[in-house]
Amino acid sequence: MSKPVTFAICGCGARGLEAYAPYQLTHPEEMKVVAGADVRPERLELLQKRFGVPAGMCFPSDEALLAQPKLADVMIVSTQDRQHVSAALKALDKGYHILLEKPISPDLGQCRALQEKARETGRAVVVCHVLRYTKFYAVLEDLLRRGEIGKIETIDAIEHVAYWHQAHSFVRGNWRNSSETSPMILQKSCHDMDILRWLAGAPCLKVQSFGSLDYFKAENAPQGAAPRCLDGCACKDACPYDAEKIYVTDPRTGIRGRGKGWPCAVLASEPDEDKIYAALRTGPYGRCVFHCDNNVVDHQTVNLEFEGNIHATFTMTAFTQDCRRTIKVTGTLGEIEGDMAKNALTLRRFGRPEETFDLNEEGGQFSGHGGGDFGLMASFCRLIARGGGAGLTGVDASVESHVMALAAEASRLDGGRTIALAGF
Ligand SMILES: NC(=O)c1ccc[n+]([C@@H]2O[C@H](COP(=O)([O-])OP(=O)(O)OC[C@H]3O[C@@H](n4cnc5c(N)ncnc54)[C@H](O)[C@@H]3O)[C@@H](O)[C@H]2O)c1
Structure with a gap:
């Protein structure tokens, strides 16, 4: 590739910053992140620290990023499910190619509108079916x-x-x-x-x-289950869903064994044991699985x-x-x-x-989703370097x-x- 494909990341959460942006660190000749947007300032700090994006190219929302002129070849849309299509439609109008997180949208009408816009603008819209x-x-x-x-x-x-x-x-x-x-x-x-x-x-x-x-659901809560796992739950020892086991002590998933990556990184940016306990005391991930709004x-x-x-x-x-x-x-x-x-x-x-x-x-050599995350990035960078197209997905x-x-x-x-x- 003669020069790297440039990316703006709209939604610098787990997918944007942990799954796709790291491709730049191992393949700087193929990918360069030049801008990003997130409503959480700590995610924009990470974008600057890890990927060298200047502060002036970090924006506090998708709307603020999309109010700028086109800043990169590609926009990664990795906000939450119901935010994807409105951002992608605007980005296509600005001339970006799109790497879009799945699902496109739970609304089939929105999915069709995006298909139409992709056809009309002739830009690549690749969905992350890793x-x-x-x-x-x-x-x-x-x-x-x-x-x-x-x-x-x-x-x-x-x-x-x-x-x-x-x-x-x-x-x-x-x-x-x-x-x-x-x-x-x-x-x-x-x-x-x-x-x-x-x-x-x-x-x-x-x-x-x-x-x-x-x-x-609540009717299956064992006798003595507390609304939060750390609040003296009588069922804690026997419960495999106990939040302290999942996020702290289980070697496969907890901060002590698996470390800072997913899923602990979802509870706090650059997590450590203190941050995880703080999140479990007050945040959604410390709730009893039988007492959630699921x-x-x-x-x-x-x-x-x-x-x-x-x-x-x-x-x-x-x-x-x-x-x-x-x-x-x-x-x-x-x-x-x-x-x-x-x-x-x-x-x-x-x-x-x-x-x-x-x-x-x-x-x-590839990690994440059985190699799919980086496999997608490799294929997508080649596609855009060649000028676009439908790609595999x-x-x-x-x-x-x-x-x-x-x-x-x-x-x-x-x-x-x-x-x-x-x-x-
Ligand atoms: N391809 C896959 O295999 C795969 C796997 C997991 C998740 N996903 C999808 O990826 C998407 C993101 O998931 P995630 O795990 O990264 O979630 P996340 O919550 O970690 O990331 C979303 C980010 O968007 C930010 N955000 C919210 N509103 C915003 C706005 N108005 N402007 C800019 N940023 C805003 C949030 O602060 C957050 O950092 C979801 O749609 C999810 O379904 C795909």
């Missing part, structure tokens, strides 16, 4: 397109959210309430809808869905029919030990099974010896996943009615 950029799904898709298992017949995918991740994001945290953000099948699983559509290689025709918020589901299943008689099932469940995805695809000549946590795929062509792909050996492809997710939610709310996507 899974497509992982070695795991890229190799799987390649095996399927090469016909290694013949014609695809079924796909079964499971999203293991993990009990602590559910508690963090979908009970106590940012995406707990669909009226403020999005329904969980869109918010968390539009990635999975996108992957199913991509792997099927055919449009989705019908969906049907069941699911509910079954566990994380309404999103804790488990949901979706049945899907794709063109060409391909049928798929999808399960999203909070109630797993680890955060991972598993998948099984069957075809007329074989089957493939995969576990994203192991980064391994097993191909069984009928009547022939089994073949295992250990993807850890081949692509270990352009807005038109992404809207298909949103239609699938929103139709699934409509089905769930209507007792599992089968919904044809053509008329949705």
Whole structure:
């Protein structure tokens, strides 16, 4: 690349500053962050400190950033779910290419408006469906397109959210309430809808869905549960959802073991143990999981029919030990099974010896979402350096996943009615 692609970051939170901007630190010849906006001054301080953005190029809101003339080649829109489209429409009018966090919007009308504007301005609008950029799904898709298992017949995918991740994001945290953000099948699983559509290689025709918020509600609170975990809760020792375990003592998630990164970084910028305890005493992440203002589901299943008689099932469940995805695809000549946590795929062509792909050996240099965060950045920087285009996860492809997710939610709310996507 002759010179780096320049970026303005609208929303310098966990995604903007921890997932995408760090690409600049390892690939300065490809990416340079030159401006940013956030309503939290401490995030703008981090933008200056970590990425060298001058104070004069840091703005206190998306509106203030968008009131400036065009400052960069690209705007990353990484604010919250319902803020994306209005900022992206204005940025397209100013001539920016857009890297847009998912979901585009919980409102299908807004998704369509963005598609229109992308077409009208001819700018790139790439949605952050990071899974497509992982070695795991890229190799799987390649095996399927090469016909290694013949014609695809079924796909079964499971999203293991993990009990602590559910508690963090979908009970106590940012995406707990669909009226403020999005329904969980869109918010968390539009990635999975996108992957199913991509792997099927055919449009989705019908969906049907069941699911509910079954566990994380007041009626399930054990006797003696306090409204906050640190306020003398009698059930603390036995409760796996205890906030002190999740954010302080658990070696996989807490500040003592996992350290300053996600999820602790969501409670405080550059967190330490004192900051985490302060957040648990007064903030949302110290609340009892049975006494929050959450309404999103804790488990949901979706049945899907794709063109060409391909049928798929999808399960999203909070109630797993680890955060991972598993998948099984069957075809007329074989089957493939995969576990994203192991980064391994097993191909069984009928009547022939089994073949295992250990993807850890081949692509270990990228981190975040199984390598997807940096994989996306690498692909996006190349796309923009070449002048733009749809890329692997352009807005038109992404809207298909949103239609699938929103139709699934409509089905769930209507007792599992089968919904044809053509008329949705
Ligand atoms: N692609 C993925 O896999 C993935 C993963 C997690 C989250 N997300 C999505 O990314 C988006 C951001 O999530 P996050 O975890 O970074 O959340 P976050 O809350 O950490 O970041 C959002 C940031 O926007 C800022 N903000 C709020 N209002 C603003 C305004 N008017 N102007 C400028 N900044 C403003 C907030 O202060 C915050 O720093 C969400 O839509 C989420 O669904 C995507």
